[in-house]
Amino acid sequence: MGPEKELSELRHQVADKTKEMVDLVAARNALARSIGAIKMREALPLEDLGVEDDLVRLVITECEERGVDVQMGLKMLSTLLTEGKRVQGPQSKHQLITPQMMSARAREIEASGRHLLRLDVGEPDFRPPRAVLDATSQALFDFKTHYTGARGIPELVSAVRRYLERKSHYHAKDTELMVTPGGRFGVYAALATTVKEGESVMIVEPNWPAYKEVLQYIGARAVTVHTSLEEGWEPSVESIQTAIRPNTRAIILSYPANPTGKIITPSKFRAIVEVANDRGLTVISDEIYTDYAYIPCPSILEAEAKKFILTSSFSKTWAMTGFRVGYALSSEEIISRMMKIESLLITSVPEFIQHGAIRALDSDPEVSQNSAAMKERIEVASRELDDIGALRYVRPDGAMYVFPQAQEERFDSTEFTMKLLEQKGTTISPGSGFGNYPRCFRISLGQSRETIVEGIRKIGELLG
């Protein structure tokens, strides 16, 4: 047989196999529909993680046996599962309102001239250090208005390195660091580097909604460990251990936590890192609230993680949200992959902003001042909340939020949030944005003491 004929014959077989694939999907969909019908009839939940895990294990084993790339097999499985869920019928879409959506809505209302008590905003109302404003402006007039490398300007990278050395006695190399356009982009780049479609990442809930949203965008799954107010928002090492799924690649830790203000002990933190080490997981530690901590706060830099990515930002500590600048630290290899993503999507952080950020890192007086102010706000908010019998809360160890829970079992915080906005001109963020917490809502302490007091009193009034 000539090569042309040979090729044509093989290609026919490839086409047949491709056709078979579609047939297989169709057959699988038919099964999914039948399963969906039974679940609907019996009022069973549509999703069953145990069943999915079995399929994940099956695919891993089969791929290994048949010499097929495991990551590719998991991606195909994920595509099949998504399609299966689509044909099983409409998912129960409970209305999800994230803090970002709440802010957008509040901004619209404010633009129409109505004054609001903004307890939704995840940004402090403090002013950026004067030295940062001066240095940013100076750099602007010095024509630091050009592209920089994706890593960031060497002066800022070194300044971050020295800052972390001072703070956590961690000796990094400049090649293990990069400047990011905000903490959010750092988290995205960290996840995009660590996890692929069809894989999963563990999250302790309640937590910042962006983690789940970014995972969904990547096509990966969040595996969640639920913590409760009753347990003081404390995750157990066992619950984390047992929740790890066969396709779990990373775990996100973030203390002080958004929205609870919880800080776990450094020894608990280390115990969780050990589990991650044992199971080959990357620890992604988002340490953005670390300067608003009122009990000893763990850092990944002091926990001997084998694989980790630290993300942080200038936003909260120095009230620089609107600068969009943060940083990440990991191995040289991971950072170089994260830099590729930053290069591809955005080139670099504005040059003059990077020059300004350098000055933040030696603005210790402002850090102390902001931290003390936030501590006082936590105390004020706690006193006000104590007066409201219908709410329970755990006093935050840090961060800039309180996450109270209504005593009433059937409380719907999304509905409450809407009523509070309409009737009391006060904005908060409903609990469902942070996980399965319909009875909770987040109060941000980013506003003045007066606003916090007034806002919480409005909450009390509406609760009656």
Next chain:
Amino acid sequence: MGPEKELSELRHQVADKTKEMVDLVAARNALARSIGAIKMREALPLEDLGVEDDLVRLVITECEERGVDVQMGLKMLSTLLTEGKRVQGPQSKHQLITPQMMSARAREIEASGRHLLRLDVGEPDFRPPRAVLDATSQALFDFKTHYTGARGIPELVSAVRRYLERKSHYHAKDTELMVTPGGRFGVYAALATTVKEGESVMIVEPNWPAYKEVLQYIGARAVTVHTSLEEGWEPSVESIQTAIRPNTRAIILSYPANPTGKIITPSKFRAIVEVANDRGLTVISDEIYTDYAYIPCPSILEAEAKKFILTSSFSKTWAMTGFRVGYALSSEEIISRMMKIESLLITSVPEFIQHGAIRALDSDPEVSQNSAAMKERIEVASRELDDIGALRYVRPDGAMYVFPQAQEERFDSTEFTMKLLEQKGTTISPGSGFGNYPRCFRISLGQSRETIVEGIRKIGELLG
């Protein structure tokens, strides 16, 4: 049969189908290996777009017949094809050096103290308008240092709307506009909104490498239409028509073009848009160099495209590369999807930068001045290139580059670029970054007249 038993039976069948899928991939891989072996033996190219197109058509038809989601089918096919290529053996990886990589390398060398003639940089050396610097600095000291909505501050959005009205007599609504962190992010968000894994986008080459890189990141394919210096870098409507593949969703147009400086006539542009309209393609028009145009330049706003996304930036016209700010215009629905991506990955563009950008839009004297300076540089570069017999080039109609081609048939511009850097301290970007142009290289005119003259003379010296 009880529901538990029924479910368990169905789940067994699902597991069987999942196993079959892996078997099918393994069988398909075996076929791919055989095909790869024959191609290697017969020295045939590993990739055959015709064959892929047949498979794409087969999947579309089969999915439609069997009630399987087509987009999902194309994604599975794409995964299979990628795996197939992986097992066919190593792809011929010709060394690709993009302008971004070249800049990174040049910056490293410069950091070590060596002076370079930088003809690689894709940014003008002009200064941003003084009014922009003043307004940015003023906004900074006015504490415009907060998150904004992903669309951008309303004042800037309206200013962009009015600017486009003035420039192209196009009446947009503010809801059809958004501010982006640079033109690059605009292009990413446009593509991420328009094309999914397993689909493709048409690109006229040579062109900015980012288009292909972003498509690859998304998992989509670039379908390229090759143009040549001999044809004056002019694409034919027919070549575009015939290159459209069954999974092609969009076409990227960008005039004046990077790296050739080519501008096609508005009537040719409209003819291409008509093809896109007929075939249901979205036209993504990157109009970043539009103010450096020395013959009439088409805009998507004057071409009656049914579906389009305009992306642009403040970077080139106003020399604001280091501000990372641009804008996009499309339908309300597309813009709202692009805003979701911006929200998710980066929240917003720095607030004070947005305030500064407003002032760029009424900096007409600077636009004229920069445009005139670039025109003169094109003339200077052309005169210098005319003296080098070993090079041919088409005189740019606009933009800020020249893309000459060596007369010598076996010229390797990547090798030449490296030699030029080492022996002559001069940086250019090799043609392979922009498509299949090993005999070409890009000279950037972003530097002073003196640098351009000296750099081109070094090129002439090395060519001997």
